[in-house]
Amino acid sequence: DVKVTQSSRYLVKRTGEKVFLECVQDMDHENMFWYRQDPGLGLRLIYFSYDVKMKEKGDIPEGYSVSREKKERFSLILESASTNQTSMYLCASTPGQGYEQFFGPGTRLTVL
Amino acid sequence: AQSVTQPDIHITVSEGASLELRCNYSYGATPYLFWYVQSPGQGLQLLLKYFSGDTLVQGIKGFEAEFKRSQSSFNLRKPSVHWSDAAEYFCAAPSSGTASKLTFGTGTRLQVTL
Numbered sequence: 672d673v674k675v676t677q678s679s680r681y682l683v684k685r686t687g688e689k690v691f692l693e694c695v696q697d698m699d700h701e702n703m704f705w706y707r708q709d710p711g712l713g714l715r716l717i718y719f720s721y722d723v724k725m726k727e728k729g730d731i732p733e734g735y736s737v738s739r740e741k742k743e744r745f746s747l748i749l750e751s752a753s754t755n756q757t758s759m760y761l762c763a764s765t766p767g768q769g770y771e772q773f774f775g776p777g778t779r780l781t782v783l
Numbered sequence: 784a785q786s787v788t789q790p791d792i793h794i795t796v797s798e799g800a801s802l803e804l805r806c807n808y809s810y811g812a813t814p815y816l817f818w819y820v821q822s823p824g825q826g827l828q829l830l831l832k833y834f835s836g837d838t839l840v841q842g843i844k845g846f847e848a849e850f851k852r853s854q855s856s857f858n859l860r861k862p863s864v865h866w867s868d869a870a871e872y873f874c875a876a877p878s879s880g881t882a883s884k885l886t887f888g889t890g891t892r893l894q895v896t897l
Contacts, residue, residue, distance in 0.1 A: 675826075702883045711792070713873065713889035714827075721883075729884075761826055765883045770815050772875075772885060774826035 674698070675775035677762050683781045690749040692778050694762030701767035703745035705729075705737065708759040708777075720745055721767075752782045785810050785878045789888035796864050797896050804859040804891050806874030816857040817875040817885065818848055827873060833857065844868070869895045 678693035694703065702721050706714040706729075716729030718737040726737050734756060738746045745764075749756055759779050763772040788807045796802050808814055815834050819827040831842025838850040848859045857874060871890045878886035 680824075704884075711889060714887040716884065719884060763827075768883070770877050770883050770885060771817065771829060771832060772827075772883070774819075774828070776826045777824070779824070 675762060675764055675773050677760075677775040677778050679778050680776060681779050681781075683783065684749075684752050685783055686753060688749075688752050688782075690752045690780065690782075692747040692749075692760055692762075692780070694745045694747070694764075694775055695743050696745075696764040696773070697743065698764070698766075698773070699742065700764035700773075701742075702765045703739065704763040704765075704772065705735075705745065705747045706761045706763065707731065707756075708761055714761065717747065752780075754782050756780065757782045785814075785876055785886045787874050787876050787886050787888040789872075789874055789891050791891045792889070793892045793894065795894040795896060798866050799863050802859075802861045802864045802868070802893070804872050804874075804893070806857045806859065806888060807855050808857065808874075808876045809855065810876060814876045816848075816850060818842065818846070818857075818859050819873045819875060819887075820844075821871045821873065821890075823870070830859070830872075864893075864895055866895045866897060869893055 675696045704719040705717040720726045720739040736748045762775040765772045786809045817832045818830040833840045871892045874888040875885040878884045
């Protein structure tokens, strides 16, 4: 079974802090994704990566950056956390030619 | 651009009753289509997927979905709902021809009354 893990289930940070969310997948998938999920808005794509060191902006990249130094790991970075970034963050991965995405358990981030 | 619409934000059914969750998509060619389920505080789990062939697709947990090209729909059904089916359900379709990106609907929250 594909396993996608996220470094924290719950995280509380203060405004202005730099925040790192880590995602690791164990199935050698080429593509990895970061979404945020808010009530009534569904899942919105922040960034995705289709290879090591390769990334593309999604629908809502403002205030976020990403890093993919190794194939199995995809990090989401909030350079200076703000209260409007309080949300559930979901990581997913998929093989190179596939569309079926495999999700991690999510990180609920609260920015105070 | 691809879009996925789930017109029902919230649905309540009684345990044992049948269920149908609606999903409409916009896409020129025959799409790949997915239904995911999210239990409270969890990530998304794939229920079922349609790629081609038989338009009635069986999934896990007793769910099925029917692809209807004429109606641009991919509705999720279950003949008899269990209390453990209470969750949020998302329909999804590819958002472009490359990079394996998906567009998700806004979700339907299912409440099951006993």
